[in-house]
Amino acid sequence: MSHKKILITGASGFLGYHLSRCAAAQGYEVYAQYNSGNIHYDRCTPIQFDLRSYIDMGNMIDDIEPDVVIHAAALADAARCQREPALSYAINVEATQNLAGICSDYQVPFVFTSTDLVFDGVKGNYSEEDAVNPLMVYGEHKVLAEQEVMKVYPESLIARCPLMFGAPEASDKTYFSAFIRSLREDKEVNLFHDEYRSVAGAKSVAEGLLHLAEEAAGIFHVAGGQRVSRYEFGLAAAEAFGLDKSLLKSMSQKDIAAANPRPADVSLSISKARSFGYAPLGYQEELQHIASGKYL
Numbered sequence: 001m002s003h004k005k006i007l008i009t010g011a012s013g014f015l016g017y018h019l020s021r022c023a024a025a026q027g028y029e030v031y032a033q034y035n036s037g038n039i040h041y042d043r044c045t046p047i048q049f050d051l052r053s054y055i056d057m058g059n060m061i062d063d064i065e066p067d068v069v070i071h072a073a074a075l076a077d078a079a080r081c082q083r084e085p086a087l088s089y090a091i092n093v094e095a096t097q098n099l100a101g102i103c104s105d106y107q108v109p110f111v112f113t114s115t116d117l118v119f120d121g122v123k124g125n126y127s128e129e130d131a132v133n134p135l136m137v138y139g140e141h142k143v144l145a146e147q148e149v150m151k152v153y154p155e156s157l158i159a160r161c162p163l164m165f166g167a168p169e170a171s172d173k174t175y176f177s178a179f180i181r182s183l184r185e186d187k188e189v190n191l192f193h194d195e196y197r198s199v200a201g202a203k204s205v206a207e208g209l210l211h212l213a214e215e216a217a218g219i220f221h222v223a224g225g226q227r228v229s230r231y232e233f234g235l236a237a238a239e240a241f242g243l244d245k246s247l248l249k250s251m252s253q254k255d256i257a258a259a260n261p262r263p264a265d266v267s268l269s270i271s272k273a274r275s276f277g278y279a280p281l282g283y284q285e286e287l288q289h290i291a292s293g294k295y296l
């Protein structure tokens with residue numbers, strides 16, 4: 001059991017929820033930052049502030065004196081980043097750069113959560129050495145943030161995360177919650193058979209981040225171990241939750257003229273993270289854990 005202090009930004013968000021719960025279960029003293037949302041997690045101290053305030057951020061690190069910071073706050077809605085690039089830049093790039101700089105000043109280990117959408121999806125099975133080429137503002141800003149973090153605090157860990165699923169109570173805004181809701185309401189769901197991800201359960205990712213935060217620096221892919229299409233994943237999720245699979249309709253990316261660009265295959269190789277002890281569950285197994293209600 002760890003008795004270290006951890007600050008988790010974006011704790012009111014989807015990944016932040018899993019990080020906070022997993023860190024508390026591991027014995028960390030958890031400081032859980034939120035902004036407009038709210039937090040009532042057991043054994044976590046909620047802290048409200050807007051990451052765009054440099055002064056609040058500095059005061060917070062000064063007051064808490066954390067042993068590690070995991071930065072999971074972001075404007076993570078890619079469509080919104082496309083519509084509001086200035087807001088995305090302020091939150092995803094500037095605030096990240098500032099927080100990394102403050103952590104560097106205080107020599108606090110810093111983990112930045114990035115995304116598989118730094119890639120264009122042409123090649124798939126990307127390693128950490130592959131060239132980035134984002135197709136949308138969200139990915140562009142994550143790339144800029146990665147570069148700034150490496151400049152101001154090269155000892156940081158940059159964790160590129162995949163499309164995640166997790167505890168339904170973490171957020172009702174995720175694609176996963178919407179998907180389960182639709183099937184429960186007997187509504188059809190269209191899913192791409194030609195869009196691939198290394199989808200992962202958020203608990204596996206959260207535990208991986210907590211582990212790697214102590215072990216590693218540089219860029220790491222912290223994703224699932226299987227390349228799976230959205231349609232295949234939907235079938236597995238419906239199966240795990242005992243929902244009607246015939247409501248799932250397979251479609252191609254080519255069938256729609258998307259307002260926002262969608263990379264075809266941003267699956268990630270996780271060999272590097274595995275060599276540092278990262279061991280995610282298979283997605284089918286993690287789906288079973290969630291459906292059983294004994295997840296976190």
Ligand SMILES: NC(=O)c1ccc[n+]([C@@H]2O[C@H](COP(=O)([O-])OP(=O)(O)OC[C@H]3O[C@@H](n4cnc5c(N)ncnc54)[C@H](OP(=O)(O)O)[C@@H]3O)[C@@H](O)[C@H]2O)c1
Nearest residue numbers: 010012013014015034035036037050051073074076162164
């Ligand atoms: N979810 C995925 O499948 C996925 C995939 C790849 C990468 N990621 C990355 O993982 C991280 C977490 O994503 P998520 O899906 O958990 O995001 P999320 O559910 O949208 O949560 C975003 C969090 O950021 C906080 N936040 C936003 N603007 C803020 C501001 N100005 N000041 C302070 N806090 C602010 C929000 O706080 P309030 O709600 O309290 O305002 C919330 O806690 C992000 O870095 C994202 O890019 C996620």
